[in-house]
Amino acid sequence: MKRTVLILTLTLLALTSLFALGQGESHPSDVVTITWWHPNSGIAGKATETLIERFNTTIGKDQGIVVHGVYQGKANDVLTKTKAIMQSNTTTDLPDLVQLDGAAVLDVRDDRSLISMERLADEDGWDLSQILEAARLSVTYREQMIAMPFNSSTILLYYNKSAFDEAGITKPPRTLDELTETALHLKQTDAKGKVTRYGFANVPTTYELMCWLGQQNGLSYITDEENGHTGIPTRVLFDDNGTMVNFLTKWQALYDTGSLENLTSDLNGAFASGRVAMIVASTSNLTTIEQMVGSRFELGVAPFPMVDERATGGVNVGGGALWALDNKSGHQKETWQFIKFLTAPEQQLFWHIETGYFPINRDTYTMEAFTQHLKENPRAGVAIEQLLASNPRLQGIWVPSAYQIYYAFQSGILKMLEENRSAEETSRALAKEIDGYLSEFLRMQM
Amino acid sequence: MKRLIPIAATLFSLIVVFPIFYTISASFFPYADFTAIPARLLPSAPTLDNYARAFSESNLLLFLTNSLYSALVGTILRMAISIIGAYAFTFMEFRGKNILFILIVATMLLPPDALILENYSTIRALRLTDTYLGIISITLLAPTHLLMLRQYFKTVSREYREAAIIEGCSDTRFLATLLLPISKAVVITLAIHSFSTIFNDYLWPLLVTNRESMRTVQVGLTMLGFSENLDYGPQFAAITVLMTPILITFIALHNPIQDSVSTHFTGR
Numbered sequence: 001m002k003r004t005v006l007i008l009t010l011t012l013l014a015l016t017s018l019f020a021l022g023q024g025e026s027h028p029s030d031v032v033t034i035t036w037w038h039p040n041s042g043i044a045g046k047a048t049e050t051l052i053e054r055f056n057t058t059i060g061k062d063q064g065i066v067v068h069g070v071y072q073g074k075a076n077d078v079l080t081k082t083k084a085i086m087q088s089n090t091t092t093d094l095p096d097l098v099q100l101d102g103a104a105v106l107d108v109r110d111d112r113s114l115i116s117m118e119r120l121a122d123e124d125g126w127d128l129s130q131i132l133e134a135a136r137l138s139v140t141y142r143e144q145m146i147a148m149p150f151n152s153s154t155i156l157l158y159y160n161k162s163a164f165d166e167a168g169i170t171k172p173p174r175t176l177d178e179l180t181e182t183a184l185h186l187k188q189t190d191a192k193g194k195v196t197r198y199g200f201a202n203v204p205t206t207y208e209l210m211c212w213l214g215q216q217n218g219l220s221y222i223t224d225e226e227n228g229h230t231g232i233p234t235r236v237l238f239d240d241n242g243t244m245v246n247f248l249t250k251w252q253a254l255y256d257t258g259s260l261e262n263l264t265s266d267l268n269g270a271f272a273s274g275r276v277a278m279i280v281a282s283t284s285n286l287t288t289i290e291q292m293v294g295s296r297f298e299l300g301v302a303p304f305p306m307v308d309e310r311a312t313g314g315v316n317v318g319g320g321a322l323w324a325l326d327n328k329s330g331h332q333k334e335t336w337q338f339i340k341f342l343t344a345p346e347q348q349l350f351w352h353i354e355t356g357y358f359p360i361n362r363d364t365y366t367m368e369a370f371t372q373h374l375k376e377n378p379r380a381g382v383a384i385e386q387l388l389a390s391n392p393r394l395q396g397i398w399v400p401s402a403y404q405i406y407y408a409f410q411s412g413i414l415k416m417l418e419e420n421r422s423a424e425e426t427s428r429a430l431a432k433e434i435d436g437y438l439s440e441f442l443r444m445q446m
Numbered sequence: 447m448k449r450l451i452p453i454a455a456t457l458f459s460l461i462v463v464f465p466i467f468y469t470i471s472a473s474f475f476p477y478a479d480f481t482a483i484p485a486r487l488l489p490s491a492p493t494l495d496n497y498a499r500a501f502s503e504s505n506l507l508l509f510l511t512n513s514l515y516s517a518l519v520g521t522i523l524r525m526a527i528s529i530i531g532a533y534a535f536t537f538m539e540f541r542g543k544n545i546l547f548i549l550i551v552a553t554m555l556l557p558p559d560a561l562i563l564e565n566y567s568t569i570r571a572l573r574l575t576d577t578y579l580g581i582i583s584i585t586l587l588a589p590t591h592l593l594m595l596r597q598y599f600k601t602v603s604r605e606y607r608e609a610a611i612i613e614g615c616s617d618t619r620f621l622a623t624l625l626l627p628i629s630k631a632v633v634i635t636l637a638i639h640s641f642s643t644i645f646n647d648y649l650w651p652l653l654v655t656n657r658e659s660m661r662t663v664q665v666g667l668t669m670l671g672f673s674e675n676l677d678y679g680p681q682f683a684a685i686t687v688l689m690t691p692i693l694i695t696f697i698a699l700h701n702p703i704q705d706s707v708s709t710h711f712t713g714r
Binding site: 041042045070071072073074077080081084085087088089090093272273291292294296 | 478481562563566567570571575648649652653656657658665668669670677
């Protein structure tokens with residue numbers, strides 16, 4: 001009997017420990033706590049912590065605001081968690097601020113708990129033109145800036161400068177025609193005719209096509225509604241306006257030289273090991289690629305190649321943004337104070353130096369420290385110049401079924417190369433498939 | 447033919463053992479070894495730096511404690527519920543027994559991902575977010591365990607229990623002193639399975655916890671962020687650390703598992 005009592009007591013004690021740690025933290029009532037959910041880990045994680053601490057010890061201290069940063073897993077996990085709460089209608093669990101990447105736009109932009117960033121700025125009389133136009137438009141939906149761009153990046157050409165020197169090539173390619181010629185010179189084969197070094201590796205997906213299609217004729221859109229920025233897209237435009245056929249023709253010519261490798265994953269690794277002489281990747285990969293290449297060869301970066309001389313649109317801004325949410329705490333003004341701090345020129349400079357994401361505040365670009373930093377890091381300078389020279393209206397696409405569309409492009413282009421389809425046929429087939437996804441989504445909305 | 451079997455078995459075990467071996471080996475790699483061409487199997491100069499960094503750059507010990515605690519308590523509660531439930535469904539007669547059993551087993555058909563939002567709402571309504579109970583509660587009822595235990599208990603003759611009851615043995619005593627010892631192999635196999643499932647879960651613990659002090663090790667691992675920087679060393683070190691408890695448990699208990707597998711799958 002004694003033993004039973006003892007066991008029962010122990011069990012109950014153990015059970016209470018299950019709850020014990022669950023009690024909420026208490027804060028003095030005159031301090032407002034702002035919660036920020038983010039996916040920043042590693043270097044970016046540390047920079048995030050520094051920014052939060054800087055705020056909490058300066059502006060936060062003066063105004064009685066404490067920012068609490070919570071790492072919520074990878075970008076996709078942050079979205080899963082945010083969506084779970086939005087759908088369960090327990091909006092009081094939402095953070096005041098959440099950092100999500102481009103793929104999340106469709107899931108959150110129509111949610112009732114979303115607070116328009118433009119409204120927060122307007123209420124404070126804060127001038128939105130301080131933000132780089134391309135970055136501002138990248139989060140603009142139906143003429144409203146719905147989020148604050150934060151971890152912004154673009155696409156960039158990385159090349160093996162040592163291999164270029166060996167082959168006697170002095171300039172990185174500017175257009176796809178030049179890329180084809182350069183790639184052919186860079187290709188190396190062994191005695192048996194097996195390729196030991198490819199000139200270029202890529203299978204275009206939405207990510208590359210946003211630029212290669214969008215930059216044509218000064219500015220083109222992949223879908224109607226300006227790539228989904230003015231409403232829900234209903235059909236694709238690339239087949240009718242000929243941008244896809246134009247691109248695919250160039251792409252086929254590149255493939256025909258035998259110097260293109262159809263590689264869909266670990267391009268950074270293939271490039272760093274020297275097996276591929278050129279790749280295109282996000283500017284946010286710069287530090288990683290520099291590290292991986294090490295002293296193996298000299299790394300060069302250059303603007304993303306244009307499809308042809310008439311494709312002057314440049315590149316679009318991708319990456320993530322900060323979204324303000326209404327969790328019924330009534331702390332919108334305090335949240336805005338923190339966003340304003342993060343967006344300030346000095347903090348944007350710090351964020352750029354630490355992580356490589358480019359500054360979204362225009363005033364950062366005229367800072368002495370910034371020009372100095374670019375002088376010391378000419379590769380970062382190339383990325384910045386390319387961005388500033390791009391048409392700000394060239395924008396990423398916001399489409400439903402983004403994953404299916406991503407793979408549709410990839411498999412459609414592979415099919416063209418490997419099964420000898422014509423560019424026209426491929427463009428038509430892609431248009432039909434993607435139109436199908438778009439209309440399916442529209443039907444579900446009705 | 448007879449000679450081929452050990453060869454095939456060795457080959458298969460090599461395939462299974464290789465990733466574990468490589469993970470442990472890579473946890474001692476200096477940075478340059480990861481990008482070496484040709485790739486390395488063993489470190490050029492073994493270093494403990496990766497371990498030092500894994501522990502200093504994250505709260506690994508706290509996360510590991512959280513994971514071990516929730517996996518252990520979760521497993522004990524889950525096994526207790528499964529064993530008692532299976533016992534009732536095997537040896538007792540009550541109204542609606544079959545319908546109840548079918549209902550419970552039918553939940554096996556529901557994909558867990560489809561339930562995650564509803565589960566979250568429930569846990570949140572019970573105010574169990576940021577608690578260990580929140581992390582383990584959705585794992586407490588395991589229909590597969592219940593089904594497997596019932597099937598096993600059914601192989602025990604009913605007369606065996608009736609004789610014990612006539613001799614004045616209570617259900618509790620019969621379960622504890624007679625039934626469990628003969629079901630040891632199944633119970634241990636299921637317990638290990640439970641432990642590793644709860645220990646390895648990523649999305650659910652991430653959903654129901656917000657505070658760093660409540661994070662589990664799987665979430666903590668991504669927090670290290672080493673993979674994005676292609677700085678693999680500390681990540682391999684962290685993986686080795688969190689693999690160790692499971693490996694130890696498995697090695698310590700491998701005999702009963704082997705027995706269970708050989709009696710169930712070879713019909714011995």
